[in-house]
Amino acid sequence: MKAQPTASHFINGVYVEDTAGTPIDIIYPASGELIGRVYSATPSIIDQALSAAKTAQKSWARTSGTERGRILRKAADMIRDRNRDLSTLETLDTGKPLQETLVADATSGADALEYFGGLAASITGEHIPLGQDFVYTIREPLGVCVGIGAWNYPTQIACWKGAPALACGNAVVFKPSETTPLCALKIAEILVEAGLPAGLYNVVQGLGDVGSALVSDPRVDKVSLTGSVPTGKKVYAAAGAGVKHVTMELGGKSPLLVFDDADIEDAVGGAMLGNFYSSGQVCSNGTRVFVQDGILPAFLDRLAARTNAIRLGDPMDEETQMGPMVTEAQMDKVLAYIEIGKSEGARLVTGGKRAMGKNGFYIEPTVFADVTDDMRIAREEIFGPVMSVLSFSEESEAVARANDTEFGLSAGVFTKDLTRAHRVIADLEAGSCWINTYNLAPVEAPFGGVKQSGVGRENSKAAIEHYTQLKSVYVAMGPVEAPY
Ligand code: NAD
Secondary structure, eight states, X not given: OTTOOSOSEEETTEEEOOTTSXXXXXXXXXXXXXXXXXXXXXXXXXXXXXXXXXXXXXXXXXXXXXXXXXXXXXXXXXXXXXXXXXXXXXXXXXXXOHHHHHHHXXXXXXXXXXXXXXXXGGOOOOEEXXXXXXXXXXXEEOSEEEEEOOSSSHHHHHHHHHHHHHHTTOXXXXXXXXXXXXXXXXXXXXXXXXXXXTTSEEEOOOOHHHHHHHHHOTTOOEEEEESOHHHHHHHHHHHHHTTOEEEEEOOXXXXXXXXXXXXXXXXXXXXXXXXXXXXXXXXXXXXXXXXXXXXXXHHHHHHHHHHHTOOXXXXXXXXXXXXXXXXXXXXXXXXXXXXXXXXXXXXXXXXXSEESTTTSOEEOOEEEESOOTTSHHHHSOOOSSEEEEEEESOHHHHHHHHHOSSOOSEEEEEOSOHHHHHHHHHHSOOSEEEESSOOOOOTTSOBOOSGGGEESOBXXXXXXXXXXXXXXXXXXXXOOOOOO
């Protein structure tokens, strides 16, 4: 098996196996071939990981931020040096083409480690003068942080959760998605090689029950989940029962508004990036593309032409622009939505079928026009390469329709009118927004959703708030004035 990891779990600085757990087959999405097998964590594995984390965190919290940062930055350099190997592994795990993984996955993980490594030494409290007396605050780590990942960005998610947690002095137990178990193990290995003390970044494999056991364990202080809204509701509730800190990065059905005055090639390019990158398996995708009447025919012409030219194929060929869906089940779910779209009366502009034969899980990039707000393809997260184009005539109408959803992860607007761009963005209910581009998520900018798309923010200085807590210390400089 060509991607068999050394063992299923990485605990206390070493690989650990326990074949008593449920087997998890690792399938290469481009061929349907079995490339490895790991085992879901048993209660003993979960216990080992949490106790290693709990023990290691105490001394890590006492190291200086400079020292913590140095290790994280070293790991970032090592990831960049090994980018090709890590990108190949990401491609094996997810089926995303190398053309993408070489620039968007390990590199994004390295950015997070470098950024939070740089911030680690600047995490401080403050001094609050009160006349003679004063208060100072200590920004303390939370303790043991559990990260639970989705399958679309396994390397990036492992780092986006690990880097800020470790920079702030926490320990991490990370559970990758059962669909993509490989990449996080490599990140754990690299962190230890970079000098991270054993026990601070542990990886345990498992299905939802392992995630659930981690969330409810009393040793855990914080849970950060990247996943769907239904899972998010369960995890949020379970974390709430233990009054634990949470970050919830959940799903979306984000709107992208294209006004008549937009640069048409930019708008079409933005809509394609926001629907077809990673075969459409991106949480922040702008899957409801609202196009103003005047530009609609020209927009659809260019969109169809450029979509038809997308190169589907072998993800390991660097010329390939689009790979398969992550699993057969995800492919079937997306194909079912395409049928729903047709039966609801949406007009299929291009795509709509399984592609590349019967082995890989490929779907043609698909565009529906004449989509209306009530159709299921316009309301539910499909998580595949299916774009819905809706038309609008007035700005206020477009904004109201864009906001008519329980989700609120992202939103975008294409227009040359700067005033309108800022006015519209201000009115859109979304956490991560773009003007005249789509889906860029640099580590320097906060990332996260509003409404049911999540709570908390990843990346940027904002993430520090979500991996630390404040202790305030009142210091009296004079006698105690007691009335008794
Ligand atoms: P999912 O919700 O099925 O699973 C996410 C993770 O939660 C997996 O690791 C799974 O094993 C675990 N899990 C499942 N049940 C659990 C439980 N009861 N307790 C604890 N853990 C549990 O999501 P998925 O299918 O892996 O990923 C796709 C979803 O993730 C989409 O909805 C997508 O929008 C979302 N996503 C969001 C972001 C973001 O940053 N907002 C990024 C990527 C993906």
